[in-house]
Amino acid sequence: MASPVAQFELKTLIPIEVGGVDLSFTNSAAWMVLAIAGVTAFLTLSMSGRRLVPGRWQLMAELSYEFIANMVKDNVGSEGRKYFPFVFSLFMFILACNLFGMLPYSYTPTSQIIVTFAMAFVVFIGVTIIALARHGLHFFTFFFPSGAPVYMAPLLIPIEVISYFVRPVSLSVRLFANMMAGHTMLKVFGGFVIALGVFGVAPLALIVALTAFEILVAVLQAYVFTILTCLYLHDAIHLH
Amino acid sequence: MTRYLKNSAAFGITGAIALAAEGALAASDGGGTLPQLDIGTFPTQVFWLFVTFIVLYIAMTKIAIPRIEFVLEERHSKLAEDLDKAGKLKADAEEVQANYEKALADARGSAHELVGAAKDEASKANAKAEAEADAAAVKKVKEAEASIEAARTEALSNVKDVVSEVAGEAVQKLIGVKVTKTELNKAVAAAMEAK
Numbered sequence: 003m004a005s006p007v008a009q010f011e012l013k014t015l016i017p018i019e020v021g022g023v024d025l026s027f028t029n030s031a032a033w034m035v036l037a038i039a040g041v042t043a044f045l046t047l048s049m050s051g052r053r054l055v056p057g058r059w060q061l062m063a064e065l066s067y068e069f070i071a072n073m074v075k076d077n078v079g080s081e082g083r084k085y086f087p088f089v090f091s092l093f094m095f096i097l098a099c100n101l102f103g104m105l106p107y108s109y110t111p112t113s114q115i116i117v118t119f120a121m122a123f124v125v126f127i128g129v130t131i132i133a134l135a136r137h138g139l140h141f142f143t144f145f146f147p148s149g150a151p152v153y154m155a156p157l158l159i160p161i162e163v164i165s166y167f168v169r170p171v172s173l174s175v176r177l178f179a180n181m182m183a184g185h186t187m188l189k190v191f192g193g194f195v196i197a198l199g200v201f202g203v204a205p206l207a208l209i210v211a212l213t214a215f216e217i218l219v220a221v222l223q224a225y226v227f228t229i230l231t232c233l234y235l236h237d238a239i240h241l242h
Numbered sequence: 243m244t245r246y247l248k249n250s251a252a253f254g255i256t257g258a259i260a261l262a263a264e265g266a267l268a269a270s271d272g273g274g275t276l277p278q279l280d281i282g283t284f285p286t287q288v289f290w291l292f293v294t295f296i297v298l299y300i301a302m303t304k305i306a307i308p309r310i311e312f313v314l315e316e317r318h319s320k321l322a323e324d325l326d327k328a329g330k331l332k333a334d335a336e337e338v339q340a341n342y343e344k345a346l347a348d349a350r351g352s353a354h355e356l357v358g359a360a361k362d363e364a365s366k367a368n369a370k371a372e373a374e375a376d377a378a379a380v381k382k383v384k385e386a387e388a389s390i391e392a393a394r395t396e397a398l399s400n401v402k403d404v405v406s407e408v409a410g411e412a413v414q415k416l417i418g419v420k421v422t423k424t425e426l427n428k429a430v431a432a433a434m435e436a437k
Contacts, residue, residue, distance in 0.1 A: 010277040012287070023285045031290035038298040045306035052313050054320060060313070067310045087307055091299045116284045117291050182278065 006189035010113055010182065030117070033109045037098035045094075066094065070228065077232035081239050088128075089235075092121065093228040100181065100220030104213070112223075113181035115174065122174035125231050133238035144241050173230055180223045184216040406430045 016027035045066070048059035056064055070090045074082045082089075096112060103110025111117050133141045145162040146155060191209050195202035277283070406426040413421050 007276055012277065012280075012283045018286075024282065025286045025289045027290070028283070028286055030287055031294070034290055034294040038294045038301070041298060042301045042306065045302070046309065049306070049309040049313060052309070052316075054313075054317055056313075063306075064310060064314065067307070067314070087299065087303045090307065091295065091302045094302070095295055095298055111287070111291070113278070114283075114287055115278045116287050120288045120291055121295075178278070 006186045006193065007182075009109075009185060009189055029109045030111045030114060033102055034099065034111045037095060037102050037111070040102065041094045041098045066090075073229060073232055074235075077229065078235045078239060082232070082235055085235055089228060089231060092125075092231060093224055096121075096177070096227055097221065097224035100224055101217070103181065103185065104217055104220060110181050110185060112177055113185055115178045118174035118178040119170065121227075122170040122177075125173065125234060126170040129231075129234045129238045132235070133241070136239060137241060141241065144237070169234065173227065177223050177227050180219055184212075184219055188212055188216065402427065402430050402434070 012028040012030055014026040014028055015032060018025045018027060044059075045063050048057075048063040051057065051060060053060060067090070070093050071086060074086045074089055078085065099110060099112045102108055103113065133144070145159050145166065147158060147162070150158055188209060191205045191212065194205040195209065198205065406423065406429075409430060410421050410423070410426045413419055
């Protein structure tokens, strides 16, 4: 029986090496490509009718759009309008990666810490640049909550600075850990089904329930990642 | 491995299951390290993440989002247009009703007027007829009075003639004097006058 974490191993499909750096097209990359192809196909084919009264697929596409549009509007405000395409792409990308990962024999790119960290880091850097561009040096008042007594500064400023710089870590680890834990758990119980023979029915029933739960987690974590991105954008634009 | 166990535990799975999972792990051939911590795979993953994400971002901004926005915008304007049209139709209907009511009120007003005029005319004609009747009556009364007067004068003159004749004859018979007719008339008129 394979290790429950063996499912996370990368398999090179097309070896590519540029300047001594391995940039091979792997199973993870293949599923990222499938994810973006799926999202693009979903959003363009469903809207191809451009019907005034939407059908089911068109309604789903419109609801995805309005869901993120409202999230950006409610959490960032009207200034967040120009960041909407990025937030929308981010949500659809994570959602598709998470959900495609629930297909048997598939691969979940978001179960890799480096993938989630790269996304979180881009968000972190982007948000910091937006904040600095908007507020200049005034941005650094963000690390000292207004209204707090001055003598609390030695305590508050380190806390605020740490919590700010921990953002990309917490954002990435949350998504990665959820994805990895869920898939590992399914694999472990899958092993039990084989090992217990006839009594494997019990873990099998559990797997069915867990699969539904994992689909919920897949959607929920995409939502959490996106809404935290919106909140960080809000902080960058409004400073508290 | 411990990290993965921690994650399982963090997920609310009991320690017993975690232990069983460890057993399953130990029995497997995979060994200890997590594939996620293999730094050698990082460049390719980050590279393909950026490639796919940038492609998705372009597809979203160039194709998907404009399409959805187009449909939503169109629906919005169509709804606004339809509401506008409905409002206009309602205003039209209200105008028609107002016109109808006005026409009705006008008709009622002119009917009143006609009735009033007819009444006036009728009462005028009435008054005229009455006046005419009065005038005719007065005239007849006057005529009657005149004929009565005439009859009376005639009667009186007849009486005078008879009286003067009787008086003339009486005088002749009594005193044998013949009195002229003129003198008789004079005496009769004086006697009647004195009376």
